Amino acid sequence: MPSEVPPYLQISDDLRRRIGEGEWRPGERLPSRAQLALAYGVGANVLQRAQERLIAEGLLEGRPGSGTYVRTPTERGRTVRSRYSERRGDSPFRVEQRERGRTGSWESKSYVRTPAPEHIARRLRIATGDLTVRTCYEYLSDGRPAQLSESWEPMSVTADTPVLMPELGPLAGRGVLERMASIGVVVDFAVEVPRPGRATAEQANLLGIPTGDLVTLIERTYFDLDGRAVETADIVVPDSKWEIAYEFPVEHW
Template sequence: MPREAPYRAVADRLRARILAGEWEIGERLPSRAKLAGEYGVGRNVMQRAVDGLIIAGLLEGRAGSGTYVRAPRERLRMIRSRHRDVGGGPSSLDRVKERGRAGAWDTHSQVRVPAPEGIAERLAIRPGDLCVNTHYEFLADGQPVQLSESWEPMAVTDETPIVLPEMGPLAGKGVVVRMRSIGVDIGTVVELPRPARATRAQANLLGISVGDLVLHIERTIHDTGGRPVETADIVIPDVRREVAYEFGVDQP
C-alpha cells in the first residue's frame, strides 16, 4: 500500500483536534511554525495541511493575524439544469427543489462597453466591438452566494426594448425569453466549470477570505444558428454552495 502523504496525515490529526473542540470557534490556532514543531514536520508540510483545512471550511486565514477556527457553514445546493431558463436573474422554473435559491439580486449595467480580447473571442466578435456589460450580486437569505458578469453584443440588442437585461418590459426574465422577443431563438448553452481562488474583489463581495476556493463557470449562450449572443463569468463560493448538474435523458 502506498504511504499516505505526510501533509494529509497531519491534516487528519489536526482536523480531529478541531472537531473535538480543543479550540473554540473563532479561536486562533498556534502559529504554523509551532504546530510544525509539535508534529515534527517541516513548515511546508504544515502549510499544506492547514491550507487543506481552510479549503474544507474548518479554518480561516486572516491576513497579518493568523489562522482561526471557522464557524461551520451549511453548503446549499445549486441546481444547474438543461431544463431551466438561463439568464441573469433566477430561473422561473420551480420543478426542481433547490435549497438556498437566490431570492434577491443587485445589478449594474453599462452600455457601449468595448469588448476585451478574451470576451470578444467568446462572442465571435472583434475586440473593441460594443457590448452591454452587466454585473450581478445574488443573495439567498440575505447572504451573498453568487457573482456574475455578463456580456451581450450590442449588434444583437441595440435599439431594442431588451438592450438592458434588468430594465424594460422583460427585465429579469432571462436570456431565452428576452432574445425570443426580438426574434432570436436560443439553441445551446455551453458551460465550462473550473476551480479557482477568490480574488480580493470577489472575496469582499462574497464575504469570504481572499484565496478561498470558488467555482468559476464560463457560460456562453448561442442562438440556433450557432452565433454567441451572451457570455458570462459566474463565481460561486465553494464554502457556501455545492453545484449539481441535472441532465434529461432523451427517450427513444
C-alpha cells in the same frame, strides 16, 4: 513519521489531528503563528505553509488582523443548472430559489459600449474591441451572498431594442432566453464549462468568504438557432456554500 516528509506536511497533519481530537473547537482561534512555530521548532514560514494547507482544505480560515480560526462548518445549499430554470415571466435564479423555499434577489450594474476583450470576443465569436453591454451581478439568497456573474452581450444583437440593458426596460431581469425571444432571437442551446478555482480578494469580499477559498467557475455561453453566440458569462459559485447539480432531459426510445 518518515524524515523525508516535509516539515510543513508533518505539522499540518498534526494540527489536523489535534483539531479532530477537540483541542480547538469550531470558531476558536489557534495560538499565533509565532507561538506554534516555537512549539514545533520551525520557522514562521514553515508554520504558515502548514496552516495554508489546512485553509485550502477548508479546516481553517484566516481572518486578516485577527488570526487563524477553526472553520465552523456551514450547511451547503444546492443550485441546479437546468434548461427548465428558464421560465417566462421571472428570473431563472429567482425561480430556482423560490422552489427551494428561499428568496432570490440581486444587485447589478451595466456598462454600455464596452469593447470586448480578447477572451470574451473569442467566446462571442466577434472581433476584439467590438462593442458589448457588460453587466455585473451579485446574487443573493435570503439576503446573503450566493454567487457572482459577469455577463457580456454583443451590441450587434441588442442595439436599438428595448432589451439593450438587461436590468432596464419591459423585460428587466427576465433572463436571457425571454429577453432575446422578445426581439426575435431564439436561443437554441447553451454551453457551460465548470472549473475549480480560488476566490480573489474582490470575489471573497463580495461573497463573504476567505480569500483563496474554493469556488466553482462556470463559463456559460448562449447560442441562437444559427449558432451565433448572443451572450456569455463568467459565474462564480462559492464551494463552501453551494453544491452544483446538473439536470438533463432524457430522450425516451
